[in-house]
Amino acid sequence: MATIATSTTTASPERVRESATTESAVGYVSDPNAAYDPIDDTMAKLPEVDAKKEPLTSGPVPMRCDNPVRTWYEIASAPVHHIKWPGTSFKDGPGGTMVVKVETAGKPKIEGTAGFETEVSGVVAAAKAKVDVTLGVEVGITVGHEYRRNIGNAKYGHTAYGSWGRKVTWKKYWTSADRCGKTLARSGTFNIPDRDELGWRYWETSS
Template identity: 55%
Template sequence: MASAVEFVEEAAPEDTSLEQLPETSTNSESGTQACDNPRRTWYEITSKSGVHMPAKFSGTSFKDGPGGTMVVKVERAGKVLREVSAGGEVEVSGIVAKAKVSVSAKIGTEVGITVGHEYRRNVTSGKYGHLQYGSWGYNVKWAKYETSADRCGKKLVKSGTAKLPTSEVGWNYWETNS
Protein backbone atom coordinates (compact mmCIF):
# COMPACT_ATOMS: atom_id res chain seq x y z
CA MET A 1 0.00 0.00 0.00
CA ALA A 2 1.45 3.36 -1.00
CA SER A 3 1.42 6.11 1.56
CA ALA A 4 0.78 9.73 0.72
CA VAL A 5 3.52 12.20 1.50
CA GLU A 6 2.41 15.72 2.24
CA PHE A 7 4.75 18.58 1.43
CA VAL A 8 4.30 21.76 3.43
CA GLU A 9 5.82 24.91 2.04
CA GLU A 10 7.32 26.99 4.83
CA ALA A 11 7.88 30.71 4.70
CA ALA A 12 11.46 31.90 4.82
CA PRO A 13 12.43 32.79 8.39
CA GLU A 14 12.16 36.47 9.21
CA ASP A 15 15.44 38.30 9.86
CA THR A 16 15.08 39.60 13.41
CA SER A 17 18.78 40.02 14.15
CA LEU A 18 18.57 43.81 14.45
CA GLU A 19 15.79 43.51 17.04
CA GLN A 20 18.39 42.08 19.42
CA LEU A 21 20.51 45.26 19.35
CA PRO A 22 20.58 47.32 22.55
CA GLU A 23 18.42 50.44 22.53
CA THR A 24 20.35 53.73 22.54
CA SER A 25 19.17 57.21 23.39
CA THR A 26 18.99 59.75 20.55
CA ASN A 27 22.03 59.61 18.23
CA SER A 28 24.70 59.10 20.86
CA GLU A 29 28.01 57.88 19.54
CA SER A 30 30.12 55.50 21.57
CA GLY A 31 33.52 57.01 20.98
CA THR A 32 35.36 55.56 18.01
CA GLN A 33 33.43 52.31 18.15
CA ALA A 34 31.72 51.36 14.93
CA CYS A 35 29.80 48.20 14.12
CA ASP A 36 29.03 46.61 10.79
CA ASN A 37 25.26 46.28 11.24
CA PRO A 38 23.34 47.53 8.20
CA ARG A 39 21.53 50.87 8.34
CA ARG A 40 17.86 49.94 8.50
CA THR A 41 14.44 50.97 9.76
CA TRP A 42 12.07 48.26 11.03
CA TYR A 43 8.96 47.60 13.13
CA GLU A 44 8.52 45.45 16.19
CA ILE A 45 5.27 44.25 17.75
CA THR A 46 5.94 44.61 21.49
CA SER A 47 2.67 43.12 22.78
CA LYS A 48 -0.60 41.68 21.52
CA SER A 49 -4.01 40.68 22.85
CA GLY A 50 -7.15 39.39 21.20
CA VAL A 51 -10.08 41.78 20.77
CA HIS A 52 -13.53 41.75 19.16
CA MET A 53 -13.81 44.75 16.83
CA PRO A 54 -17.53 45.43 16.37
CA ALA A 55 -18.85 46.59 13.03
CA LYS A 56 -19.76 50.25 13.52
CA PHE A 57 -22.81 50.48 11.31
CA SER A 58 -26.50 49.76 11.93
CA GLY A 59 -27.81 46.23 11.63
CA THR A 60 -24.88 44.58 13.42
CA SER A 61 -25.65 45.31 17.11
CA PHE A 62 -28.64 43.99 19.03
CA LYS A 63 -30.15 43.91 22.55
CA ASP A 64 -33.12 41.80 23.69
CA GLY A 65 -34.76 40.63 26.88
CA PRO A 66 -35.38 40.18 29.64
CA GLY A 67 -35.01 36.46 29.08
CA GLY A 68 -36.29 34.62 26.05
CA THR A 69 -34.55 33.80 22.80
CA MET A 70 -32.66 36.18 20.52
CA VAL A 71 -32.68 35.49 16.81
CA VAL A 72 -30.64 38.08 14.91
CA LYS A 73 -29.21 38.55 11.45
CA VAL A 74 -26.70 40.96 9.90
CA GLU A 75 -28.89 43.31 7.90
CA ARG A 76 -26.32 45.57 6.22
CA ALA A 77 -22.96 45.06 4.55
CA GLY A 78 -19.93 47.15 5.45
CA LYS A 79 -16.36 47.01 6.70
CA VAL A 80 -14.46 46.81 9.97
CA LEU A 81 -11.43 49.09 9.69
CA ARG A 82 -8.13 49.17 11.55
CA GLU A 83 -7.65 51.79 14.28
CA VAL A 84 -4.17 53.24 14.77
CA SER A 85 -3.05 55.69 17.47
CA ALA A 86 -2.49 59.33 16.51
CA GLY A 87 0.54 59.81 14.30
CA GLY A 88 0.63 56.17 13.28
CA GLU A 89 -1.55 56.35 10.16
CA VAL A 90 1.49 56.80 7.92
CA GLU A 91 2.97 53.69 9.52
CA VAL A 92 0.00 51.38 8.81
CA SER A 93 1.54 49.31 6.02
CA GLY A 94 4.68 48.58 8.07
CA ILE A 95 2.71 47.77 11.22
CA VAL A 96 0.33 45.43 9.37
CA ALA A 97 3.19 43.70 7.53
CA LYS A 98 5.04 43.05 10.79
CA ALA A 99 1.85 41.90 12.57
CA LYS A 100 1.05 39.47 9.72
CA VAL A 101 4.43 37.80 10.29
CA SER A 102 4.68 37.89 14.08
CA VAL A 103 1.02 37.73 15.23
CA SER A 104 -1.30 36.23 12.57
CA ALA A 105 -1.30 35.92 8.80
CA LYS A 106 -5.06 36.69 8.91
CA ILE A 107 -4.47 40.33 9.96
CA GLY A 108 -5.34 43.10 7.52
CA THR A 109 -6.31 46.76 7.40
CA GLU A 110 -9.99 46.01 6.86
CA VAL A 111 -12.44 43.11 6.64
CA GLY A 112 -15.73 43.01 4.79
CA ILE A 113 -18.99 42.19 6.56
CA THR A 114 -21.71 40.63 4.41
CA VAL A 115 -25.47 40.40 4.91
CA GLY A 116 -27.02 37.24 6.28
CA HIS A 117 -24.99 35.98 9.23
CA GLU A 118 -27.71 34.68 11.57
CA TYR A 119 -27.43 33.77 15.25
CA ARG A 120 -29.85 32.25 17.79
CA ARG A 121 -29.22 32.45 21.53
CA ASN A 122 -31.22 31.78 24.68
CA VAL A 123 -31.06 34.70 27.13
CA THR A 124 -30.94 33.88 30.84
CA SER A 125 -34.25 34.59 32.60
CA GLY A 126 -34.32 38.18 33.90
CA LYS A 127 -31.22 39.21 31.90
CA TYR A 128 -30.71 41.18 28.70
CA GLY A 129 -28.69 39.67 25.88
CA HIS A 130 -26.38 41.77 23.73
CA LEU A 131 -24.94 40.71 20.37
CA GLN A 132 -22.43 42.53 18.17
CA TYR A 133 -21.10 41.30 14.86
CA GLY A 134 -17.52 42.10 13.94
CA SER A 135 -13.97 40.90 13.48
CA TRP A 136 -11.94 38.89 15.97
CA GLY A 137 -8.75 40.94 15.72
CA TYR A 138 -5.80 42.04 17.81
CA ASN A 139 -4.74 45.00 19.94
CA VAL A 140 -1.03 45.47 19.32
CA LYS A 141 1.62 47.80 20.66
CA TRP A 142 4.20 48.61 18.00
CA ALA A 143 7.54 50.38 17.80
CA LYS A 144 9.50 51.69 14.84
CA TYR A 145 13.30 51.52 15.17
CA GLU A 146 16.32 52.49 13.13
CA THR A 147 19.95 51.50 13.46
CA SER A 148 21.82 53.94 15.72
CA ALA A 149 24.37 56.34 14.22
CA ASP A 150 27.30 54.07 15.19
CA ARG A 151 25.30 51.02 13.97
CA CYS A 152 25.92 49.24 17.30
CA GLY A 153 22.41 49.71 18.68
CA LYS A 154 18.87 50.66 17.77
CA LYS A 155 17.07 53.97 18.25
CA LEU A 156 13.33 54.25 18.89
CA VAL A 157 11.80 56.46 16.18
CA LYS A 158 8.08 56.16 17.00
CA SER A 159 5.67 53.89 18.89
CA GLY A 160 1.95 53.48 19.39
CA THR A 161 -1.01 51.15 19.45
CA ALA A 162 -3.27 49.65 16.80
CA LYS A 163 -6.42 47.53 16.62
CA LEU A 164 -6.11 45.29 13.58
CA PRO A 165 -8.99 43.19 12.20
CA THR A 166 -8.60 39.65 10.92
CA SER A 167 -10.57 37.68 8.37
CA GLU A 168 -12.22 35.84 11.29
CA VAL A 169 -15.65 37.41 11.80
CA GLY A 170 -18.51 36.51 14.10
CA TRP A 171 -20.77 37.39 16.99
CA ASN A 172 -19.77 38.60 20.45
CA TYR A 173 -22.44 37.87 23.10
CA TRP A 174 -22.81 39.10 26.68
CA GLU A 175 -25.59 39.62 29.23
CA THR A 176 -26.47 42.47 31.59
CA ASN A 177 -29.11 43.13 34.25
CA SER A 178 -30.66 46.04 32.36
Protein backbone atom coordinates in the same frame (compact mmCIF):
# COMPACT_ATOMS: atom_id res chain seq x y z
CA MET B 1 -35.37 47.81 11.93
CA ALA B 2 -35.46 44.34 10.43
CA THR B 3 -34.37 42.62 13.63
CA ILE B 4 -36.73 40.37 15.56
CA ALA B 5 -36.63 39.27 19.19
CA THR B 6 -38.76 37.45 21.71
CA SER B 7 -38.20 37.81 25.43
CA THR B 8 -39.96 37.78 28.76
CA THR B 9 -40.60 41.47 28.25
CA THR B 10 -41.67 40.99 24.58
CA ALA B 11 -39.29 43.82 23.65
CA SER B 12 -37.26 44.12 20.47
CA PRO B 13 -33.49 44.24 20.86
CA GLU B 14 -32.24 47.71 21.62
CA ARG B 15 -29.66 48.86 19.09
CA VAL B 16 -26.81 50.21 21.18
CA ARG B 17 -25.83 53.75 20.27
CA GLU B 18 -22.37 53.77 18.76
CA SER B 19 -19.96 56.67 18.92
CA ALA B 20 -18.96 58.37 15.70
CA THR B 21 -15.57 57.78 14.14
CA THR B 22 -12.91 59.69 16.03
CA GLU B 23 -9.18 60.22 15.84
CA SER B 24 -8.68 57.08 17.90
CA ALA B 25 -10.73 54.88 15.53
CA VAL B 26 -9.98 55.71 11.93
CA GLY B 27 -10.13 53.19 9.06
CA TYR B 28 -6.75 52.75 7.38
CA VAL B 29 -5.90 50.71 4.29
CA SER B 30 -2.56 48.92 4.19
CA ASP B 31 -0.32 48.27 1.21
CA PRO B 32 -0.58 44.53 0.35
CA ASN B 33 2.88 44.67 -1.25
CA ALA B 34 4.63 45.67 1.99
CA ALA B 35 6.95 42.90 3.17
CA TYR B 36 8.65 41.97 6.44
CA ASP B 37 12.42 41.59 6.18
CA PRO B 38 13.90 38.66 8.17
CA ILE B 39 16.83 40.88 9.15
CA ASP B 40 14.38 42.71 11.44
CA ASP B 41 14.48 39.70 13.77
CA THR B 42 18.21 40.17 14.17
CA MET B 43 17.90 43.92 14.67
CA ALA B 44 15.24 43.35 17.34
CA LYS B 45 17.87 41.69 19.54
CA LEU B 46 19.90 44.91 19.79
CA PRO B 47 19.82 46.71 23.17
CA GLU B 48 17.50 49.71 23.31
CA VAL B 49 19.21 53.10 23.60
CA ASP B 50 17.35 56.07 25.08
CA ALA B 51 17.01 58.71 22.36
CA LYS B 52 17.77 61.41 24.95
CA LYS B 53 21.15 59.82 25.55
CA GLU B 54 22.11 59.68 21.89
CA PRO B 55 25.22 61.80 21.10
CA LEU B 56 24.30 65.40 20.29
CA THR B 57 26.63 66.47 17.52
CA SER B 58 26.32 67.99 14.08
CA GLY B 59 29.18 65.86 12.81
CA PRO B 60 29.34 62.13 12.13
CA VAL B 61 29.14 59.83 15.16
CA PRO B 62 31.99 57.32 15.41
CA MET B 63 30.75 53.90 14.31
CA ARG B 64 31.57 51.31 16.97
CA CYS B 65 29.49 48.45 15.52
CA ASP B 66 28.68 47.26 12.02
CA ASN B 67 24.91 46.84 12.23
CA PRO B 68 23.07 48.21 9.16
CA VAL B 69 21.43 51.63 9.32
CA ARG B 70 17.69 51.03 8.97
CA THR B 71 14.21 51.32 10.53
CA TRP B 72 11.96 48.37 11.40
CA TYR B 73 8.83 47.35 13.32
CA GLU B 74 8.48 45.06 16.31
CA ILE B 75 5.23 43.54 17.59
CA ALA B 76 5.05 43.92 21.38
CA SER B 77 1.72 42.09 21.81
CA ALA B 78 -1.23 40.99 19.71
CA PRO B 79 -4.12 39.57 21.77
CA VAL B 80 -7.35 38.54 20.04
CA HIS B 81 -9.71 41.50 19.79
CA HIS B 82 -13.26 41.78 18.40
CA ILE B 83 -13.53 44.64 15.91
CA LYS B 84 -17.26 45.31 15.65
CA TRP B 85 -19.06 46.16 12.44
CA PRO B 86 -21.15 49.39 12.67
CA GLY B 87 -24.87 48.88 13.22
CA THR B 88 -24.58 45.46 14.83
CA SER B 89 -24.54 46.37 18.53
CA PHE B 90 -27.72 45.16 20.24
CA LYS B 91 -29.01 44.79 23.79
CA ASP B 92 -32.08 42.89 25.03
CA GLY B 93 -33.58 41.53 28.25
CA PRO B 94 -33.90 40.90 31.03
CA GLY B 95 -34.07 37.20 30.17
CA GLY B 96 -35.76 35.73 27.12
CA THR B 97 -34.31 35.15 23.65
CA MET B 98 -32.70 37.63 21.32
CA VAL B 99 -32.50 37.20 17.55
CA VAL B 100 -30.31 39.62 15.58
CA LYS B 101 -28.76 39.85 12.14
CA VAL B 102 -26.33 41.89 10.06
CA GLU B 103 -28.21 44.48 8.01
CA THR B 104 -25.34 46.40 6.35
CA ALA B 105 -22.65 45.08 3.99
CA GLY B 106 -19.12 46.42 3.66
CA LYS B 107 -15.47 45.80 4.47
CA PRO B 108 -13.95 46.19 7.95
CA LYS B 109 -10.91 48.45 8.07
CA ILE B 110 -7.88 48.70 10.28
CA GLU B 111 -8.43 50.99 13.27
CA GLY B 112 -5.71 53.13 14.77
CA THR B 113 -4.66 56.55 15.93
CA ALA B 114 -4.92 59.42 13.45
CA GLY B 115 -1.54 60.64 12.28
CA PHE B 116 -0.05 57.15 12.13
CA GLU B 117 -1.33 56.32 8.63
CA THR B 118 2.19 55.98 7.25
CA GLU B 119 2.98 53.23 9.74
CA VAL B 120 0.10 50.91 8.79
CA SER B 121 1.73 48.94 5.98
CA GLY B 122 4.91 48.24 7.96
CA VAL B 123 2.99 47.18 11.06
CA VAL B 124 0.63 44.92 9.10
CA ALA B 125 3.56 43.29 7.30
CA ALA B 126 5.25 42.59 10.65
CA ALA B 127 2.00 41.30 12.20
CA LYS B 128 1.38 38.99 9.25
CA ALA B 129 4.88 37.55 9.57
CA LYS B 130 4.99 37.26 13.36
CA VAL B 131 1.35 36.65 14.37
CA ASP B 132 -1.01 35.49 11.59
CA VAL B 133 -0.70 35.65 7.80
CA THR B 134 -4.45 36.31 7.40
CA LEU B 135 -4.33 39.62 9.30
CA GLY B 136 -5.07 42.81 7.39
CA VAL B 137 -6.46 41.17 4.26
CA GLU B 138 -9.74 42.78 3.18
CA VAL B 139 -12.87 40.67 3.50
CA GLY B 140 -16.45 41.61 2.72
CA ILE B 141 -19.25 41.45 5.28
CA THR B 142 -22.60 40.53 3.73
CA VAL B 143 -26.16 41.10 4.89
CA GLY B 144 -27.63 38.21 6.87
CA HIS B 145 -25.62 36.30 9.48
CA GLU B 146 -28.56 35.82 11.87
CA TYR B 147 -27.77 34.96 15.47
CA ARG B 148 -30.09 33.57 18.18
CA ARG B 149 -29.23 33.39 21.87
CA ASN B 150 -31.11 32.63 25.09
CA ILE B 151 -30.42 35.28 27.73
CA GLY B 152 -29.80 34.28 31.33
CA ASN B 153 -32.58 34.92 33.85
CA ALA B 154 -32.61 38.53 35.07
CA LYS B 155 -29.67 39.27 32.74
CA TYR B 156 -29.30 41.54 29.71
CA GLY B 157 -27.78 40.13 26.57
CA HIS B 158 -25.44 42.12 24.31
CA THR B 159 -24.26 41.25 20.80
CA ALA B 160 -21.99 42.73 18.16
CA TYR B 161 -20.86 41.34 14.80
CA GLY B 162 -17.40 41.85 13.39
CA SER B 163 -13.90 40.48 12.92
CA TRP B 164 -12.06 38.51 15.57
CA GLY B 165 -8.81 40.21 14.70
CA ARG B 166 -5.90 41.35 16.84
CA LYS B 167 -5.14 44.38 18.98
CA VAL B 168 -1.56 44.89 17.84
CA THR B 169 0.78 46.97 19.97
CA TRP B 170 3.79 47.91 17.85
CA LYS B 171 7.09 49.75 18.14
CA LYS B 172 9.13 51.35 15.39
CA TYR B 173 12.89 51.46 15.87
CA TRP B 174 15.89 52.80 14.04
CA THR B 175 19.56 51.91 14.46
CA SER B 176 21.32 54.01 17.10
CA ALA B 177 23.92 56.50 15.95
CA ASP B 178 26.87 54.23 16.82
CA ARG B 179 25.11 51.23 15.22
CA CYS B 180 25.38 49.22 18.44
CA GLY B 181 21.78 49.48 19.59
CA LYS B 182 18.28 50.56 18.64
CA THR B 183 16.35 53.75 19.38
CA LEU B 184 12.56 53.91 19.73
CA ALA B 185 11.08 56.20 17.07
CA ARG B 186 7.30 55.69 17.49
CA SER B 187 4.84 53.27 19.06
CA GLY B 188 1.12 52.70 18.99
CA THR B 189 -1.76 50.25 18.70
CA PHE B 190 -3.75 49.10 15.66
CA ASN B 191 -6.85 46.91 15.64
CA ILE B 192 -6.28 44.69 12.60
CA PRO B 193 -9.11 42.55 11.16
CA ASP B 194 -8.63 38.87 10.35
CA ARG B 195 -10.17 37.69 7.07
CA ASP B 196 -10.74 34.16 8.46
CA GLU B 197 -12.40 35.14 11.74
CA LEU B 198 -15.78 36.85 11.35
CA GLY B 199 -18.69 36.36 13.72
CA TRP B 200 -20.82 37.45 16.65
CA ARG B 201 -19.60 38.38 20.12
CA TYR B 202 -22.06 37.85 22.98
CA TRP B 203 -21.89 38.89 26.62
CA GLU B 204 -24.27 39.51 29.52
CA THR B 205 -24.65 42.20 32.18
CA SER B 206 -26.90 42.76 35.16
CA SER B 207 -28.39 46.01 33.83
